Amino acid sequence: MALFEYFPNYIWNLSLAIAIESGAPLGDIIDIATPVKDAANNGPDAGTTEFLRQWMGKAQTLIELAAEDEARGRHFSAGTKLQRAALYLFNGERMQGHGAPGRQATYAQAQATFAKAIALGGDNCQRVEVPLAQGHMPALYTRAPGSGRKPVVVYCNGLDSCKELLYWSRLPEALARRGISTLCVDQPGTGETLRLQGLPATHESERWASCAVDWLVEQADVDAQRIGMTGISLGGHFAPRAVAFEPRFASGAVWGANHNWAEVQQKRLNREGENPVPHYWAHVMWVFGVSTMAEFLAKAEGMHLNGILDRIRVPFLVTHGEKDRQIALAYAHQTYEQLVNSPRRELKVFTQREGGVEHVGADNMSYGRDCIADWFAETLGGHTS
Numbered sequence: 001m002a003l004f005e006y007f008p009n010y011i012w013n014l015s016l017a018i019a020i021e022s023g024a025p026l027g028d029i030i031d032i033a034t035p036v037k038d039a040a041n042n043g044p045d046a047g048t049t050e051f052l053r054q055w056m057g058k059a060q061t062l063i064e065l066a067a068e069d070e071a072r073g074r075h076f077s078a079g080t081k082l083q084r085a086a087l088y089l090f091n092g093e094r095m096q097g098h099g100a101p102g103r104q105a106t107y108a109q110a111q112a113t114f115a116k117a118i119a120l121g122g123d124n125c126q127r128v129e130v131p132l133a134q135g136h137m138p139a140l141y142t143r144a145p146g147s148g149r150k151p152v153v154v155y156c157n158g159l160d161s162c163k164e165l166l167y168w169s170r171l172p173e174a175l176a177r178r179g180i181s182t183l184c185v186d187q188p189g190t191g192e193t194l195r196l197q198g199l200p201a202t203h204e205s206e207r208w209a210s211c212a213v214d215w216l217v218e219q220a221d222v223d224a225q226r227i228g229m230t231g232i233s234l235g236g237h238f239a240p241r242a243v244a245f246e247p248r249f250a251s252g253a254v255w256g257a258n259h260n261w262a263e264v265q266q267k268r269l270n271r272e273g274e275n276p277v278p279h280y281w282a283h284v285m286w287v288f289g290v291s292t293m294a295e296f297l298a299k300a301e302g303m304h305l306n307g308i309l310d311r312i313r314v315p316f317l318v319t320h321g322e323k324d325r326q327i328a329l330a331y332a333h334q335t336y337e338q339l340v341n342s343p344r345r346e347l348k349v350f351t352q353r354e355g356g357v358e359h360v361g362a363d364n365m366s367y368g369r370d371c372i373a374d375w376f377a378e379t380l381g382g383h384t385s
Contacts, residue, residue, distance in 0.1 A: 003363045006033055010274040011044035017362040019091050022168035032058050045278045048095050055092030059085040079121025086114035094160055097279035098286040107195055114164050125167060130215040135199055137208055138192040139163060140184040142172035151226035151380035152181040154212045158233025160277045162191035169365055174373035178382040185212060189287045200289025203302035209242035226250055226380045230372060233360050237261050237303055244311040251379035253317035253372050256360040257332035261303040274325040305335060315344035315379040319368055322349055323357040
């Protein structure tokens, strides 16, 4: 297995991979990517406006086709098309530089399209808001079937994802099948929380993760003794940190380790490893709410897990792709080795034999999804068959 490499740069190929793994059919990908193939030769930053136009053009076609379905009462078909349209809008938006013209309008259209898709399709996905010390944390709640109190997993973003992409990773679907609910969150520094409230990221993820637990324990369908936590990409810092400092979490996992992101920034300054988005340094300064590189690097100093993981006293799973080009495999070993007080720790490295070798399984997310879902089924009292 390897990343689908249509373009001559990693960042644009990653964008295609995200879309494919989130449900985009290959025909749509060809229509979107073919007209801008030459533009990618100028590097990952140049041409992103043209790239956005391609995503938006396909999205608009799908929105028009969905309206035709809706007019005939074919709501399921309309909802399916609108989910793809929303995906393309979100994916195009995340490729733009901070402050790019039209970016806010694109994000607003993406959100509205997603909400309508879920409503028409009757999907198992409810938008909720978790109160924070300042503002609130929008989230998508997917409920496990059946009556009674269920275990639940808090699922957080990385650096440049959003709760809708978490939903499209199909981990909530896999967990629901195993009797576990999922709360996909736009934590500070991501998604709505960053774009609409201006709340920046913090290395102290327990601040917002504890708020998610506070909200969950008040829900009539949640078993407060069986709450887990996972995160994808930079969530490989946020999830372990939250589990370390929030004792109400009963199990944890990461979809991609991120043991020392502070160190990764120094490597990226030296052009070691791949970046996840164009206009990278402007993006991270926006995420952390600063205006200079010096301020960002000072904020990033806390983005490591050294001296923290010995606080974790619940089961914890570390997963990582063997050929991750963003975050080196060595960081997964560091996280695993420092889980010295976890009663059940596991390291799963995805290899060429199965796939999922790229960053958070961008080449094939099915293996990470099933592995993490089974882990929580086994540690939170769900079922695997």
